[in-house]
Every structure is written in C-alpha cells, then in structure tokens.
Amino acid sequence: MAMNFFEHQDVARRKSGRLVMLFVLAVVSIVAVIYAVVMIALGTTDEGLARATGVNGVWNPYVCGIVTVSTLSVIVAGSLFKTIELAQGGERVALLLGGRRLDSNSKKPAERRLLNVVEEIAIASGVPVPSVYVLDRETSINAFAAGWEPTSAVIGVTRGTLEYLNRDELQGVIAHEFSHILNGDMRLNIRLIGLLNGILIIALIGYYVLRFAPRSSGSSDSKKGNGIAVVTIIALSLVIIGYVGVFFGKLIKAAVSRQREYLADASAVQFTRNPEGIAGALKKIGGVAEHARIADPHAEEASHMFFGDALEGSFLNLFSTHPPLAERIKRIDPAFNGRFPRAEQAGEQAAAATAGAAAARQGAQAAAMGFAVGADVATHASRSAAERSRQELASLRAQARNRQLDPTQAVEQVGTISAAQLDHAAAFIAALPAELDRAAREPHGAQLVVYALLVDRDEQVRGAQLKLLESVLDGASWQEFDRLLPEVDALGPGYRMPLLELAQPALKALSARQYDLFRASVERLVKADEQVDLAEYVLWTMIVRHLDQHFGRRRPPKVQYQSLDAVGNAAIGVLATLAHVGHHDESVTQGAFEAGMQRLGKGASLPRRETCTLAALDRDVATLAASAPQVKRQMIEACVATIAADGLTSLDEAELLRALCDALGCPMPPLVSHTTA
Numbered sequence: 001m002a003m004n005f006f007e008h009q010d011v012a013r014r015k016s017g018r019l020v021m022l023f024v025l026a027v028v029s030i031v032a033v034i035y036a037v038v039m040i041a042l043g044t045t046d047e048g049l050a051r052a053t054g055v056n057g058v059w060n061p062y063v064c065g066i067v068t069v070s071t072l073s074v075i076v077a078g079s080l081f082k083t084i085e086l087a088q089g090g091e092r093v094a095l096l097l098g099g100r101r102l103d104s105n106s107k108k109p110a111e112r113r114l115l116n117v118v119e120e121i122a123i124a125s126g127v128p129v130p131s132v133y134v135l136d137r138e139t140s141i142n143a144f145a146a147g148w149e150p151t152s153a154v155i156g157v158t159r160g161t162l163e164y165l166n167r168d169e170l171q172g173v174i175a176h177e178f179s180h181i182l183n184g185d186m187r188l189n190i191r192l193i194g195l196l197n198g199i200l201i202i203a204l205i206g207y208y209v210l211r212f213a214p215r216s217s218g219s220s221d222s223k224k225g226n227g228i229a230v231v232t233i234i235a236l237s238l239v240i241i242g243y244v245g246v247f248f249g250k251l252i253k254a255a256v257s258r259q260r261e262y263l264a265d266a267s268a269v270q271f272t273r274n275p276e277g278i279a280g281a282l283k284k285i286g287g288v289a290e291h292a293r294i295a296d297p298h299a300e301e302a303s304h305m306f307f308g309d310a311l312e313g314s315f316l317n318l319f320s321t322h323p324p325l326a327e328r329i330k331r332i333d334p335a336f337n338g339r340f341p342r343a344e345q346a347g348e349q350a351a352a353a354t355a356g357a358a359a360a361r362q363g364a365q366a367a368a369m370g371f372a373v374g375a376d377v378a379t380h381a382s383r384s385a386a387e388r389s390r391q392e393l394a395s396l397r398a399q400a401r402n403r404q405l406d407p408t409q410a411v412e413q414v415g416t417i418s419a420a421q422l423d424h425a426a427a428f429i430a431a432l433p434a435e436l437d438r439a440a441r442e443p444h445g446a447q448l449v450v451y452a453l454l455v456d457r458d459e460q461v462r463g464a465q466l467k468l469l470e471s472v473l474d475g476a477s478w479q480e481f482d483r484l485l486p487e488v489d490a491l492g493p494g495y496r497m498p499l500l501e502l503a504q505p506a507l508k509a510l511s512a513r514q515y516d517l518f519r520a521s522v523e524r525l526v527k528a529d530e531q532v533d534l535a536e537y538v539l540w541t542m543i544v545r546h547l548d549q550h551f552g553r554r555r556p557p558k559v560q561y562q563s564l565d566a567v568g569n570a571a572i573g574v575l576a577t578l579a580h581v582g583h584h585d586e587s588v589t590q591g592a593f594e595a596g597m598q599r600l601g602k603g604a605s606l607p608r609r610e611t612c613t614l615a616a617l618d619r620d621v622a623t624l625a626a627s628a629p630q631v632k633r634q635m636i637e638a639c640v641a642t643i644a645a646d647g648l649t650s651l652d653e654a655e656l657l658r659a660l661c662d663a664l665g666c667p668m669p670p671l672v673s674h675t676t677a
Contacts, residue, residue: 095133171274206238275333407638449503577617
C-alpha cells in the first residue's frame, strides 16, 4: 500500500534524524583520525618537541582537546556558513547553479511551455506556483526542485531539457520534481548540502595550508625545519582526511537519495497517468552525449537534488546518488530493451506546435468545465464534446449536493495530484482572460490583481476601499487597476485561489520595500470594513503565509507538539470557528462541531460564536502548524467532518479548508468532484 503525504513527512523527518547521526559519526571519525595524525607528527619529528608537548604515549588529553575543539569549530562553522547562505531557500540554490529566473510573461515557445506545465501541476496540487529557473549553460537533460518547504520552492531545468523534451516528457519530469516538493525531500536536500560543506572545509584548509606553508630550504635550524615538517604532514593529512570525509559524504547522500528517486518516478506516473512521459525523458537522457551531467562547479554539492545523475561516470556507481538509468526505466517500462536511441533537439518550432496543441486541449477542457473562455481559445474546442461534458459536469455537481464529503477520502488527497485536477488546472489557465493573465505574471500587475480580488461587493465597503486605493496608487496604476477590476468582478468565486497562486512568482519578485508597501495596502483593504470575512481571510492567509516567509518576515514553523492533547485548545477553536462560519442554525452548528470533535475522539463544549473570531483562528492555526504530521492529519479529518456535517460542501467552505491545509503546510488540491457552486 502506498504511503500518504503524512507518512512521507514522517519518513522525511526520520531520515533527517538518521542524516544527523551519520554526520556525527563521520565527524567523530575525522576527529579521531586527525588526533592520531597530530600525535604521530609530534612524536616522530623531534624528541624535544615531543617532550615539550607531553607526547610520550598514545593518549594525551591536552592534544585531544585542542584537536577536537579546532576540528569541530571548523566543521560547525563551515556547515553554518553554507546553511545561512542557503537560508533564502530554492532561489539561492538556483543562482549558485547558474540559473536564470524565467519571466512569467516569456513569449518564447519552449519557455512558455515549461511555465504552463509548472503552473498546471502547481495549481492541481494546491502548491504555490514556484519560480522557474533555467540553467542556460547546461546542455544536458536534467532538472531539480529546491527550497525549505513548498512555499519557498523553485523548479530549475537545464537548457537541454527545454531543447530535447516534448510536452509529455517535460510534464513527467516536472511531476517527478513536484513529488520531491510534496514528500518533504527538499528540506532534507538543503540540510545535506549544509552539513557536508563542513566536512569539505577540512580538505580545503589542508589544501591552502599545504599550498602556502613555508618550505624548508636546507636551513641548519633543525627546530624550524621540524616545525615546517609537522605543518606539512598535518596539512597533507587534512587534505586526505577531508576527501575521505567527502567520500563518506557521498555514502550519506547515496543512502538518503536512491530510494527517493524510485518513489518520485512512481509518483510522476501516478500524477500524470502517462508512464510514457517520464520514461521517454529518461530514455532521452541516455540518448544525448551529455546525459544528465552538470558542468557547474557546485554540481557536486547539489548532485542529490537533480532528476538525473549530475555526476554520472565520475565515481563508482555504488556511491551514486541515483539508481542506474536503465533500472529506473525498466521499473516504468518493463519492455525496455536497454538501448538508448539518439535524441534529437525538438527546436522552437516543435515547442510552438506542442504549445498550440496544448492550448487546443485546454480550450476544450475549459469549455467542458463551464469556464467563460475567450473566442481565441474556444474556437479550438469541439462544441458537441463540450456540451456533453457540461451535461456530465452538471450531473456530477447534482450528485455532489447530495453526497457527504468523506474525511478520510479528503485527507488522502493531501499532497497528491489526479488527472481530473490537472485538467481542472489546465482549464483555469486557458479560460483566464488575457488581460488578467498578463497582469498576474508581472510584479506590478500582480499587486493590482490582489487588490481587485479583495474589493468587496458591498457598495459601502467597496467605496471606502476604492477611495483608499486611489490615494495609494499613482495615476497610471489606478487606470490599470480600473481596467482589471471589471475583469475580476466577472470571474466566478472559484477563480480566487488559483489566480492568487498564479500570481505568486511575480509577487516574490518584488523588492523588500515594495513588498512592505504592498502588504500594508492589503492589510488596510482587508480591515476597511472593520471586520474580516471568510473570503478575505482565505486570501490574506495565502498572501501572508507564502510571502512573509519568502521575504524573511516569519520563519517556517518547526515541530513542537507530538500529540493531539498538546494542541487541544487550538483544535477546539478551529473546529468551533468552522462550525459557526459554515452554519447559521444553532442546532446544525452544534452538530457540526460535535462531528469534528468525535473525529478527534474528544469531547468539549461549543465555544460561543462571538469568541470565534478570525484573529483567534489565525492564532490557533499557527499553533497547529507546529504539530507533528500525524496530528495534522487528524486535525484535517476533523475539519472535513465539521464542514461536511450538513451533507454538502460549498465553494467557500472548500476554499477555507484548502487555506487551512495550506497554513498547516499540507497542500490540498482543488476538491473538484466534491464542491458545489
């Protein structure tokens, strides 16, 4: 039976613990070897020097203390330096590898195709759309996902990936990388880079000491000569020991990486329902001269993060971070004969053709799902097929109104992607009006889109908000906002979250000062009516959680609570708020609250409605975000039971549920088959 999202998170946490244990073992071994080398160097070069340092046996606490403190200081400093350097998350990793951030409005067919694939999978999975980087200097086929958590993730691909892969193959590769995002692998990968950098520092110090140390020139001063000999022996030993440490580092990376690659391959097939996509990408890696090799000097430290073996052929396969290519392919395509046909570059024309075919498919999906599609897209759709699909969709919605959302089934969707959700995401992107699509992809326009999403339908509140925006925006910005507002007003409520997700990369491109001004304006818009409603809370939570972490205004939560009892009051507060905002009849509210508490196996009195403010909800959710994965699973099941107690789930309730899951760090895809309009 396949593991679910929460089990994967637990496995990732346990692997982090094992990684630290292996690292400590490697450090202890290095300290012991350095101590032995120092003792040998001091004891064999000069008897007087040996007597002066007290070296007259195997054990010397004084020397051991100096060696231990010095070695640990160097390793810890090296690890901390690299960890701090990577504190920015995935973007820093991409820049270290020579990445170029793609403009979300890029018109190049190959880049546009890549962006569309990333956006579709992100929206389908409930993960914020990551920034995308291209390694222009790398002609091989490879890709990576990097970041401390999904909110800070980036996707990077080599230039060869854009040039050689068709759309299905590209989708398979990106789905593989999203598996790493969803399974908690990224944090482990960055932590591994930081820890192993400390070991590498030992070798670098030895190298520079050996290079710049004074050389003996036959001087009669034997003490000086012996001192130089000691320094030379120790420096040479440090180089050897450091690279032995790197050797063990490779072992550690192989120990934590190989099985995850098989899992990510299987997940990519599950997500896309197209094994030929990822299998074709792997076959093309074997069919190009460069394979998956990365030439950048930082490839060694980041080798475990890539889709393919970035150091292929450079070391024994036993210590490779990736399984053999043929073995990966055979697990997906058992009929594979082991031969790799020569891969040919697709070129820009092929990319444009596949982009056009994708647009046609998306147009049909968008029409079928009832989206308002522009004429340029709708012309590609088959009207008869669209009409049949509309009727099927209407039937599904009618069934959903009479179907209770099952907590267990809903929670199993966390951290997954289905073909229906991919279709839903593609349809949304195809149906989005061109003006909004353009604006959401660039920093200034993305801010205006968010402002428009927050403008209330109530005329009195709307007037106050528009007056506020008019005082904040300059003339040109106000005119652009005035053009965008009717477009946003015309959208259905189901567009709110995916449109905000689509705008995330552009908003992350703001400067720190621009973000502070934007955040202040958003907060004033939310509080314009002196209360925060459900829709505003959803948008505010998504903005604050994702962007505050990106701009360093808050840190990702760390696990502090291992049991439900430790977060009992927060759980009661969240379920009570959901019961009150989702139901107005007191008896129904009481029943919804009890349904949620029963799911937790707890009993409690329903708090009064006036105590269940959205500010209190925010505090309670922050507490729950610091709980262990299995506690979060229980909590999400209880939230679903509370929301669905009346037998149906409205779109507002579904969006609130997804926002809560997002705040807990548990991405939930759109509940396509369960929500009602």
